[in-house]
Amino acid sequence: MQTDPYTGPVPAAVSSPEEETERSAWSNHRTRLLILGGVIALAVAYMVYAAFPGNTLYFVTVSEFVDDPKLHDGQTLRVAGALAPDTFRREDGSTLSRFSLGDKQIDVPGITPGSPQMEASYVGVLPDLFFNPHSEIILEGHYDGREGVFATDNILVKCPSKYQSIQAENPDLMPGAAAPAQSY
Amino acid sequence: MAAIAGRGPTDSPIRSSLRDPRFWLLVATAALTIIDGYLIFVVAPTDQVLGHIQRIFYIHVPISILSFLGFLVCAVAGIGYLIRRGEVWDRVAHAAAEVGVVFVTLALVTGVIWARPVWGVWWTWEPRLTTTLILWLIYVAYLMIRHYAPTAQQGRAWSAVVGIIGFVDVPIVYYSVQWWRSIHPVQVIGPEAADDALEPIMARILVFSLVAALALFSYLLLERVALRGAEDAVSAIRRQGTYD
Numbered sequence: 200m201q202t203d204p205y206t207g208p209v210p211a212a213v214s215s216p217e218e219e220t221e222r223s224a225w226s227n228h229r230t231r232l233l234i235l236g237g238v239i240a241l242a243v244a245y246m247v248y249a250a251f252p253g254n255t256l257y258f259v260t261v262s263e264f265v266d267d268p269k270l271h272d273g274q275t276l277r278v279a280g281a282l283a284p285d286t287f288r289r290e291d292g293s294t295l296s297r298f299s300l301g302d303k304q305i306d307v308p309g310i311t312p313g314s315p316q317m318e319a320s321y322v323g324v325l326p327d328l329f330f331n332p333h334s335e336i337i338l339e340g341h342y343d344g345r346e347g348v349f350a351t352d353n354i355l356v357k358c359p360s361k362y363q364s365i366q367a368e369n370p371d372l373m374p375g376a377a378a379p380a381q382s383y
Numbered sequence: 384m385a386a387i388a389g390r391g392p393t394d395s396p397i398r399s400s401l402r403d404p405r406f407w408l409l410v411a412t413a414a415l416t417i418i419d420g421y422l423i424f425v426v427a428p429t430d431q432v433l434g435h436i437q438r439i440f441y442i443h444v445p446i447s448i449l450s451f452l453g454f455l456v457c458a459v460a461g462i463g464y465l466i467r468r469g470e471v472w473d474r475v476a477h478a479a480a481e482v483g484v485v486f487v488t489l490a491l492v493t494g495v496i497w498a499r500p501v502w503g504v505w506w507t508w509e510p511r512l513t514t515t516l517i518l519w520l521i522y523v524a525y526l527m528i529r530h531y532a533p534t535a536q537q538g539r540a541w542s543a544v545v546g547i548i549g550f551v552d553v554p555i556v557y558y559s560v561q562w563w564r565s566i567h568p569v570q571v572i573g574p575e576a577a578d579d580a581l582e583p584i585m586a587r588i589l590v591f592s593l594v595a596a597l598a599l600f601s602y603l604l605l606e607r608v609a610l611r612g613a614e615d616a617v618s619a620i621r622r623q624g625t626y627d
Contacts, residue, residue, distance in 0.1 A: 228540075232540065232541070239545070240551075243548070243551055246517075256563075256564055257509045257565055326502070326503035327503075328432065328501065331432060333432050353503070353504065355502045355503050355504055355566055356502055356503055360569040360571065360577070360580060362430050362433075362437060362580070362581055362582065363582055364430065364431060365430070365431045
């Protein structure tokens with residue numbers, strides 16, 4: 200196959216009379232490919248750099264939020280923590296919830312003892328796993344300076360990266376926690 | 384032409400497929416998938432926090448891992464093609480990219496289905512999801528560039544470059560849950576997984592699901608490589624018929 204009707208003459212691997220011109224065309228072609236590849240590699244590298252911690256964070260923790268007044272200017276952001284015990288209030292027949300988050304303890308249910316707390320408000324349906332003590336709660340919204348609360352637009356629930364059967368459940372750790380999960 | 388002429392005139396289609404290893408791989412894939420379904424829906428215990436939805440894990444994790452394998456095959460075969468310029472390298476790379484795109488699409492779809500009841504949203508722009516979507520875009524671009532190139536030969540070379548460079552995103556996807564704050568659970572399998580991330584019975588069913596998904600992956604890859612060979616043979620005949 201010396202001639203491809205779509206591509207014209209195909210550069211042959213074996214030597215041919217036009218080998219000199221073929222070769223220079225190929226090296227030119229390779230140079231272009233290298234430049235193209237380099238540009239793509241740089242673009243990927245830049246995307247990685249731009250997304251690195253310190254430049255962009257998916258969420259801040261409750262104590263980071265409380266300690267940084269720059270975050271209180273009403274900008275939209277995500278704050279992650281755990282539901283502080285006995286802070287959840289919602290009146291009957293209302294969809295307005297008020298609650299506080301504290302820093303989530305690593306690998307243990309509940310908030311870190313002595314961590315700062317952040318008051319939040321949310322109007323809407325709560326996710327199924329909101330009250331599960333293993334859940335880390337991520338709020339999307341902004342700080343409302345007049346009310347002094349975090350006005351939540353969306354609630355996301357992060358679950359532990361550990362899977363355990365109901366049978367293996369420790370009853371002291373999670374009283375009745377499996378019950379809401381049955382509803383799916 | 385030898386591949387097409389291989390079937391003798393006296394052979395019935397059934398008899399010739401019984402001699403084809405791909406047929407037996409398909410049978411094995413079907414058997415493994417059916418057993419896997421039984422393991423996932425009947426044998427696997429219900430997760431204490433997530434409930435029944437967690438069973439999608441046995442599909443979501445294996446197909447995600449096998450999409451990585453598809454892109455690895457694509458990158459390695461792309462390097463082979465750029466060095467050797469053999470058609471077979473390109474067929475393998477192209478087939479692996481196609482199967483990889485199918486698997487990563489399924490990983491995204493099963494992830495979306497899992498996210499809604501557990502996280503409360505179908506999608507969120509967090510590191511694991513975003514880097515996986517970029518991976519999907521890279522290999523969709525790989526498939527498109529083959530057709531956009533002015534000549535078939537340029538298409539092969541350009542897509543090989545995309546396939547090789549695009550593979551950089553695979554370790555980024557895997558380590559994204561470590562490098563950045565994320566809503567996605569950290570790894571339960573591979574070098575960064577915690578030892579107690581899974582109960583033993585769950586780990587065993589996950590391994591079985593991986594084997595079943597690997598069988599499906601291998602079958603699709605081999606079938607597509609063979610089909611690409613037939614497509615190339617047909618287009619060669621067509622070109623001769625038109626221009627000779």
